[in-house]
Amino acid sequence: MAKQGRRPGAQAAGSTQTGLVVASYGRHCVVETPDGERRICHPRGKKSQAVVGDHVQWLAPPPGQGDEGTIEKIVERRNVFYRQDDIRTKTFAANLDQLLILIAAEPVFSEVQLARALIAAEAAHIKPIIALNKMDLEEPFLRAWQRLEPYRTMRDAADAAPHYMVLPLSLEDADDEDRDAIIGLLQGKTTLVLGPSGVGKSTLINLLLPDAKVATNEISQALNTGKHTTTSTTLYWVDEARTTAIIDSPGFQEFGLYHLAPTQLAACMPDIGALADQCKFYNCTHLHEPGCAVMAQVEAQDSPHAIHANRYRIYGELFEELSQEPRY
Numbered sequence: 001m002a003k004q005g006r007r008p009g010a011q012a013a014g015s016t017q018t019g020l021v022v023a024s025y026g027r028h029c030v031v032e033t034p035d036g037e038r039r040i041c042h043p044r045g046k047k048s049q050a051v052v053g054d055h056v057q058w059l060a061p062p063p064g065q066g067d068e069g070t071i072e073k074i075v076e077r078r079n080v081f082y083r084q085d086d087i088r089t090k091t092f093a094a095n096l097d098q099l100l101i102l103i104a105a106e107p108v109f110s111e112v113q114l115a116r117a118l119i120a121a122e123a124a125h126i127k128p129i130i131a132l133n134k135m136d137l138e139e140p141f142l143r144a145w146q147r148l149e150p151y152r153t154m155r156d157a158a159d160a161a162p163h164y165m166v167l168p169l170s171l172e173d174a175d176d177e178d179r180d181a182i183i184g185l186l187q188g189k190t191t192l193v194l195g196p197s198g199v200g201k202s203t204l205i206n207l208l209l210p211d212a213k214v215a216t217n218e219i220s221q222a223l224n225t226g227k228h229t230t231t232s233t234t235l236y237w238v239d240e241a242r243t244t245a246i247i248d249s250p251g252f253q254e255f256g257l258y259h260l261a262p263t264q265l266a267a268c269m270p271d272i273g274a275l276a277d278q279c280k281f282y283n284c285t286h287l288h289e290p291g292c293a294v295m296a297q298v299e300a301q302d303s304p305h306a307i308h309a310n311r312y313r314i315y316g317e318l319f320e321e322l323s324q325e326p327r328y
Contacts, residue, residue: 016057016072021050022235031058031069036242041069050074052233052247053094053190079124081192083116085256093192093233093247098127102195102204105132105140109196111147115269115314116255117194118151118164122268123260128164129185133200135170150308154271158304163270171203179207186238190245197251205248209236262322265315266294271307272315287316 019031022038029050031041041058043050048071050056055075061068081099082091099121103109114130121128130151135141145168154163167185169178182204193201238244260268266276266286272294276284280291287295300306 016059019056019058020235021052021054021056023232024050024052025232029071031056031071039069040067041071043071048074049091051080051091051094052235053096053192055095079126081120081124081126082259083120083252083255083257084259085254086258089259090252092194092249093235095190096124096126096192096247097189098129098191100129100131100191100193102131102133102193102199102201103144104199105134105137105144107196107198108140109144109147109199111310112314112317113196113253113255114151115311116257116318119257119260119265119268119318120255122270123264129167130164131167131169133169133171133204135168136173141168150271150311155304156270156274169200171200171207174207183208183238183244186244186246188243190235190247192247192249194249195251196253199251201248201251205236205246208238208246257318257322260322262319265318265322269311269315271305271311275305275307285319287319 017033019033019039019041021029022032023030027049028040028042029052030038032038039058039060041050041056050071054077056071057073057075059070059072061070077094079096080091080094081096082089084090099117101114101117101121103114118128118130130148132141132144132148148166151164152162152166155161156163165185169182186208193204195201233247233249235245235247238246262285263283266272272286275293275297276286278293279286279289281289284292284294286292289295294307294312297303297305297307298312299309
């Protein structure tokens with residue numbers, strides 16, 4: 001896994017090398033070089049923190065001073081996906097092409113947490129995909145699928161395709177055809193898999209990458225953690241050419257959005273944002289103003305722009321939450 005010492009032809013200590021962060025645990029991470037070598041590194045300085053998906057410039061240690069490299073620079077990110085409550089920030093990964101939000105028929109998913117993750121993805125300009133697992137649980141799955149109806153039918157315009165892709169999955173009994181279909185969605189992209197514990201993330205990773213457990217153990221040993229599954233984030237290559245990557249992240253129960261202003265919410269909720277510019281007042285909060293196009297469409301009958309009551313309730317609750325003074 002993380003090779004010790006310098007291989008023949010490697011750059012000498014004192015000159016920086018390029019690399020990709022493929023695993024992180026606390027302030028330590030594993031950096032992969034363009035030719036596949038991996039090295040344990042730590043960031044220089046206390047404020048700099050590299051995350052999985054970061055492209056970095058790193059420096060090997062001088063001879064006789066150990067094997068741990070130093071991250072000297074983080075290359076400018078295309079995007080970064082994170083959550084923030086009123087106390088701290090949790091960064092998941094950087095430079096993503098898409099986000100796969102995995103939920104399940106059981107345990108029953110939280111629509112509020114789903115909406116929060118979708119809002120964070122929209123704010124970071126990362127394409128989200130919703131995947132509902134456990135099709136084999138027929139009645140629970142049907143109930144969950146019905147709950148996702150607002151997301152399955154949401155459109156930016158009446159004649160447009162659905163804004164969100166919503167996938168039905170049964171990972172426990174998935175076959176090669178199912179695996180190929182999922183890989184087709186990931187092809188050529190870097191995808192972060194996000195979801196609460198118990199929804200099948202490990203099953204998905206093992207379906208796509210039968211050797212993922214071996215790779216995970218190697219990373220854990222290199223980082224001297226002894227464990228991995230719930231505490232760190234790891235990037236796996238799906239193909240030998242290293243063009244398709246999937247990032248496994250720890251499960252979560254809460255998803256804070258304190259990095260957003262309440263006035264940003266409408267633009268990050270497509271069903272509400274599609275109507276926001278039709279309101280009478282340019283600074284409409286969509287909560288109480290006369291002539292609000294959003295309020296007029298809540299539970300509207302026979303309208304292609306109808307907003308589901310639950311979606312509007314979530315918007316109102318988040319607007320109020322983000323309007324509160326942070327408790328720093």
